[in-house]
Amino acid sequence: MKKRKIRLTAISTFHFIRLVYRSILFLAAAVFYIAYRFTNDERISVHLDKLPAVLAVIWVVYVTEMVLRFFPSRLESPGCQKQFARNYIKTGQTEIDVQDNHGTMLVALLWICFNGVFGVLYMSGVFDVGIMVLISCAYAVCDMICILFFCPFQTWFLKNKCCSACRIYNWDYAMMFTPLFFVRAAYSWSLFALSLILLLRWEITFYRHPEWFSERTNAYLHCANCKEKLCTHKTQLHSLWKQVEAFTAERIRRLKQTEERIIKR
Numbered sequence: 001m002k003k004r005k006i007r008l009t010a011i012s013t014f015h016f017i018r019l020v021y022r023s024i025l026f027l028a029a030a031v032f033y034i035a036y037r038f039t040n041d042e043r044i045s046v047h048l049d050k051l052p053a054v055l056a057v058i059w060v061v062y063v064t065e066m067v068l069r070f071f072p073s074r075l076e077s078p079g080c081q082k083q084f085a086r087n088y089i090k091t092g093q094t095e096i097d098v099q100d101n102h103g104t105m106l107v108a109l110l111w112i113c114f115n116g117v118f119g120v121l122y123m124s125g126v127f128d129v130g131i132m133v134l135i136s137c138a139y140a141v142c143d144m145i146c147i148l149f150f151c152p153f154q155t156w157f158l159k160n161k162c163c164s165a166c167r168i169y170n171w172d173y174a175m176m177f178t179p180l181f182f183v184r185a186a187y188s189w190s191l192f193a194l195s196l197i198l199l200l201r202w203e204i205t206f207y208r209h210p211e212w213f214s215e216r217t218n219a220y221l222h223c224a225n226c227k228e229k230l231c232t233h234k235t236q237l238h239s240l241w242k243q244v245e246a247f248t249a250e251r252i253r254r255l256k257q258t259e260e261r262i263i264k265r
Contacts, residue, residue: 011228012148014075019144025061026137028054033130055133059187062140066173066194070201077147077228079162079169082221083205088212089219097216098206103157104167111175119182132179132188139176149234162231164221167213170202 008016032052069076072084081087118135121127146153147163160166173195180188211217219225 009227009229011075011077012230012233015144015148019148022140022144025058026141029134029137033134062191066198069198078164078226079166082212083202087220091217091219093216095216096210096214098167098210098214107153107157107168115178118179122182129183132183135179136177143172143176164226165215171199174199
């Protein structure tokens with residue numbers, strides 16, 4: 001029996017599109033930064049009106065993304081859309097079951113400490129503005145990798161079944177722009193401030209309406225109602241990876257057998 005191919009959903013396709021253009025922005029920023037350093041030119045300016053074009057584009061792109069996140073969207077993951085009242089579908093259950101805050105607080109603490117190291121390096125002069133911008137751009141790419149392929153926060157800390165049930169989904173932009181907190185510039189603080197507003201709105205909504213965030217009380221989060229179907233693509237990728245591992249192991253085994261035969265001769 002032939003396996004039916006699962007086509008990418010509109011939401012998953014949008015995730016891949018974001019992965020592509022975020023990667024392009026990161027690479028473009030890296031090229032500009034390297035060009036500045038090798039030509040011994042002025043470091044990347046802290047003033048938006050003097051920024052290279054690619055950094056202005058970065059600012060516009062991520063401000064646009066964050067502004068759109070304040071409104072319901074059919075192209076966004078259910079994981080961040082559960083904060084809207086229109087996506088609350090009552091199940092009839094009243095017992096709320098959301099991932100506990102121990103994992104959530106641990107993630108927040110680790111993230112602050114981890115980026116605090118970058119902050120110290122920046123303030124001591126080891127890192128410059130360009131490096132901090134590149135770190136944020138790299139985080140943006142990693143954010144999409146977490147959604148599409150593997151999320152360490154889900155696997156190691158929160159233990160949620162998928163992105164739809166993620167307790168910290170809307171922390172993404174605040175985590176992306178944490179390094180920019182240390183950069184005293186209008187463009188950096190505007191990105192960080194907007195991301196912080198998104199995070200605060202998410203948290204306030206969670207504490208006011210926890211039933212929206214619980215699969216037990218909100219049918220919108222049930223697998224049957226999921227329009228993302230990202231788990232199926234992740235399953236396919238994991239299966240492919242296992243096949244690659246099995247193929248590699250078999251090739252290594254055969255090479256060892258061949259080597260042993262040559263030695264015996």
